[in-house]
Amino acid sequence: MKKLQFRILTVFIVLFTLFSISIGVFSTNLLQDYAQKSQEEALIKQAKTIADLLYVNGENSIDLESAISQLTKLEILDEERLTVIDLSGVVVYDSAANKAALENHSDREEFQAVLNGEKTGISIRESESTNENLYYVAVPLMGSQDELIGVLRLSRPVADINQINEQIKQSLLIFSLLAFILTTLVTFIITKRIAKPINDIMDVAKNLSDKRYDVRYTGTAYGEVADLGDTVNELATNLEEQTQEIVQNDKRLYELVNHLVIGVMLIDDHRTIKMVNPAMSTILGEDITHLIGNSYVEATKSYGLSHMIEMAYQKNEKQNDEIYFYYPQDKIVDANIVPIDGKEPGEQNLIVLLYDITEIRRLEKVRTDFVTNASHELKTPITALKGFSETLLDGAMEDKEVLKQFLEIMLAESSRLDFLVNDILELSKLEQKQVPMNIQEINLTETVLSTIQLVKQTADNKQMKLNVIEEDNLLITGDSSRLKQILANLINNAVVYTQEKGKVTVTIKKENDYAVIRVSDNGIGIPEDEQDRIFERFYRVDKARSRNSGGTGLGLSIVKYLIENLNGSISVESKLGLGTTFIVKLPIHPNE
Structure with missing residues (x-):
């Protein structure tokens, strides 16, 4: 100024x-x-x-x-x-x-x-x-x-x-000098009064150019300078509001992108990475945030994805396909490559969107297997009922012994069909979490002992030992009938899949805020490559024994969903020929 x-x-x-x-x-x-x-x-x-x-x-x-x-x-x-x-x-x-x-x-x-x-x-x-x-x-x-x-x-x-004449000149010179001094002084004062608010306004404008939008002009001015100060203040207010809105939008966009389950990567015209979100690192199997500024090839490590990106650059068109990743683990990814305009005219950027559909494809396969297995399981009793009914109608009903025998078989098959349908319906309700829970305080040891009584006769027939080890006396909050259903299924499976004179042990103890129930047997065991599938619908380790025991193949699936509805978890440890242990963890106070 x-x-x-x-x-x-x-x-x-x-x-x-x-x-x-x-x-x-x-x-x-x-x-x-x-x-x-x-x-x-x-x-x-x-x-x-x-x-x-x-x-x-x-x-x-x-x-x-x-x-x-x-x-x-x-x-x-x-x-x-x-x-x-x-x-x-x-x-x-x-x-x-x-x-x-x-x-x-x-x-x-x-x-x-x-x-x-x-x-x-x-x-x-x-x-x-x-x-x-x-x-x-x-x-x-x-x-x-x-x-x-x-x-x-x-x-x-x-x-x-x-x-x-000289006196006149001197008088004029003295007058001019005095007038010059006086006028200069007055001009200095006036220019100072004019220039100070202008200087203040210039300082405000400089701060605005430095993105300091909280400054305001608070000086005293007159006329057009005052109007200029008001205009600069209005500009500062508008810039501050716009900046706050931009910051909020950027923050929202940042949070949105970072919390997307879809992997997002921005690549510039030089094929270098400009931005990635955490989901992209998860899908690619490694943290690639340190690769920002490097070539996208260092992050993708997939020929299929790299080929799609190059096609998008060449054609400047959206690309979409399913890509199979084999490293660091097998994955199926739905890839979308979207071209966008860059900051400069003619600059071409790409947004790479990856969505992990591995679980979706797995669930589709499970659903397909479920339909196939359900159809197969339903076909057997339906075929039996149809065959015996036709035989009876063809004249076998005249023979009372044959009639009684066929009717008993038809009753058994219809009962099995009824069990199968009920299990399917219950499993569907459990998946949708539509099963009501009667929450109450449960003595875990008493519940285990009462459940063992249900399978005691079968165990006695096989001369098996049923043991209960109570390391901690626990009271938990949950649904007693559902807990008995879980224990009955696990203990019954242990009895069924354990040879005669075998042993089944139920252990109760406390770990942190969880009640841990371990159901162990020394039966046939489960092959290691099949342990991840035993909770699938209709999956059987020993298919012949399972059907002979009257099982529907849905028991462990129902157990898994029941435990999840109780906010717990289940896992399995097994060695082929040495036995199996199912480990159930339930929160002692689920509300907490």
């Missing part, structure tokens, strides 16, 4: 100086001309007055002698010189010099002017007698008959006239 104030002051000083010089020169010349003319007129008037005075005192009839005698009586100013010259040019009287020593003045310009009939003769030259530069004025001396009898000359040093 000081620069602005200095510029304004400098411009004013230059303009004022030029104006002062112009006015000074013009005024000086004008005053000099006026002063010189005034002096000239005053000297002429004085000369005429003296001539007239001589004429009056001579009683209208004068001659040179009487004029000279009268002149001696007059008081002439020291700076003025009075001279009387006769018509032949001889000086007959001089107030400043000895007339005898003066040469003939017939060649003087002012003298010749009077002789030529002019009323006044004027000349400026250096006096030969006094060596001064004088201003001469000559007027005629008239006789009684108005005839010219001589010339009266009055002179004054030019230096006296120039001194007046």
